[in-house]
Amino acid sequence: MHPSRLALADGSVFAGVGFGAVGTGVMNLGEVVFNTSMSGYQEALTDPSYTGQILALTATQVGNYGITTDDIESARPTVSGFVVRELSRVWSNQRSVEDLSGWLAKSGVPGIHEIDTRALVRKLRNSGSMNGVLCGDATRSDDELVALAKSIASMAGQDLASAVSPRQALRWEESLGDWAPRTESCMRVARKTLTVVAIDCGAKRNIYRNLIQRNCVVHALPHDATPDAIRALKPDGLFISNGPGDPSAVESTVQTLRVIAGEIPTFGICLGHQLLALALGAKTYKLKFGHRGSNQPVRNLLSDRIEITSQNHGFCVDEESLRNVGGEPTHIHLNDHTIAGFRHTAKPIFSVQYHPEASPGPHDSDYLFDCFIELMETRVPLSEETMRTAQSRSALLDRGELAGR
Numbered sequence: 001m002h003p004s005r006l007a008l009a010d011g012s013v014f015a016g017v018g019f020g021a022v023g024t025g026v027m028n029l030g031e032v033v034f035n036t037s038m039s040g041y042q043e044a045l046t047d048p049s050y051t052g053q054i055l056a057l058t059a060t061q062v063g064n065y066g067i068t069t070d071d072i073e074s075a076r077p078t079v080s081g082f083v084v085r086e087l088s089r090v091w092s093n094q095r096s097v098e099d100l101s102g103w104l105a106k107s108g109v110p111g112i113h114e115i116d117t118r119a120l121v122r123k124l125r126n127s128g129s130m131n132g133v134l135c136g137d138a139t140r141s142d143d144e145l146v147a148l149a150k151s152i153a154s155m156a157g158q159d160l161a162s163a164v165s166p167r168q169a170l171r172w173e174e175s176l177g178d179w180a181p182r183t184e185s186c187m188r189v190a191r192k193t194l195t196v197v198a199i200d201c202g203a204k205r206n207i208y209r210n211l212i213q214r215n216c217v218v219h220a221l222p223h224d225a226t227p228d229a230i231r232a233l234k235p236d237g238l239f240i241s242n243g244p245g246d247p248s249a250v251e252s253t254v255q256t257l258r259v260i261a262g263e264i265p266t267f268g269i270c271l272g273h274q275l276l277a278l279a280l281g282a283k284t285y286k287l288k289f290g291h292r293g294s295n296q297p298v299r300n301l302l303s304d305r306i307e308i309t310s311q312n313h314g315f316c317v318d319e320e321s322l323r324n325v326g327g328e329p330t331h332i333h334l335n336d337h338t339i340a341g342f343r344h345t346a347k348p349i350f351s352v353q354y355h356p357e358a359s360p361g362p363h364d365s366d367y368l369f370d371c372f373i374e375l376m377e378t379r380v381p382l383s384e385e386t387m388r389t390a391q392s393r394s395a396l397l398d399r400g401e402l403a404g405r
Contacts, residue, residue: 003135005110016115018136018150020104031155032132034121036293041359046073048202049312051244056083064088066096066099067103073204081134082111091194098103128288147238160245164202165223172208172218177205188370190215197235206359210369224252227260237376239263240272247274254278262347265375281325283318290314294361299333302387309354310361343382349381367391
């Protein structure tokens with residue numbers, strides 16, 4: 001056993017057992033957040049949007065299906081630490097290649113289990129996400145760890161996208177393959193191959209897989225790509241990815257989008273949604289504890305349908321300022337009525353705050369990739385009819401009613 005502690009900035013200390021990277025010298029700092037998904041821990045741990053954060057799961061047991069090479073969203077774990085109620089002592093899956101603890105250890109990521117995660121999550125819900133220290137060093141006192149947690153800079157104001165964005169341009173090749181949720185004949189596949197330039201602020205791989213599956217060529221550029229670098233690739237569409245940190249701090253991307261968003265049909269997800277809003281002149285703000293989980297309810301205001309979505313964000317777009325610059329909300333989060341998506345009324349721009357690519361999570365919202373294909377082919381602002389048609393068709397396909405057509 002390796003004793004470990006999670007110390008929070010409010011003075012709370014949770015004692016438990018360490019796993020992953022353990023030992024006297026192990027101590028990681030970050031913003032402590034929680035995710036309510038019951039599965040998908042590997043996808044969450046490799047989501048670049050968790051950079052700088054210690055992730056706690058509400059699921060009672062984690063690690064039971066090990067680690068597979070297919071279910072990763074970036075090259076390595078991106079979290080600063082991992083908190084669970086119970087680490088499974090047995091892992092079994094026909095696709096698994098190693099256990100969770102050993103995999104985390106190879107990347108230097110510490111974990112802690114055998115703590116009361118319900119008490120931790122209640123604290124974070126009541127007080128808001130707060131900074132913490134995950135430490136396996138028994139020589140450090142509780143007071144010392146709490147003082148360290150208090151000294152950590154707030155997530156507000158931090159540009160973390162620059163830390164996870166690719167250093168150079170790359171072309172993405174991998175499609176959904178056998179994991180396609182619908183057959184290609186039923187998916188909204190582009191009539192001719194479309195070129196998509198992605199401003200990669202820490203993209204999840206499954207986003208690019210979804211675009212490739214729909215007959216797109218994807219060029220991923222660094223977050224600070226210039227308008228001229230984007231235009232040089234002669235794109236049919238511009239995509240802005242998810243990523244970590246405060247959107248208002250990613251100034252280089254916002255400046256580029258002020259010039260080029262809407263000049264080319266544009267789609268944003270998560271951080272990309274926030275960056276587009278800022279580029280248009282809207283404002284963003286930090287949520288109390290954020291939305292993280294694969295069970296988040298959203299209403300599509302154009303179709304009046306409910307979607308169960310996968311989400312991971314701590315910032316949100318201010319509705320009044322968005323409306324003042326030509327943005328129209330298209331989706332709303334049903335738990336707190338914050339904006340979950342918008343379209344521009346005069347330009348071919350739309351975005352969502354959540355993750356239609358899932359991974360992990362439901363496929364209720366994968367129709368949004370079909371909307372992007374339509375936007376690139378028509379080059380006109382997203383219409384209510386396009387949104388309704390895409391979502392209705394997706395619902396029929398998910399029930400198998402269009403199979404074989």
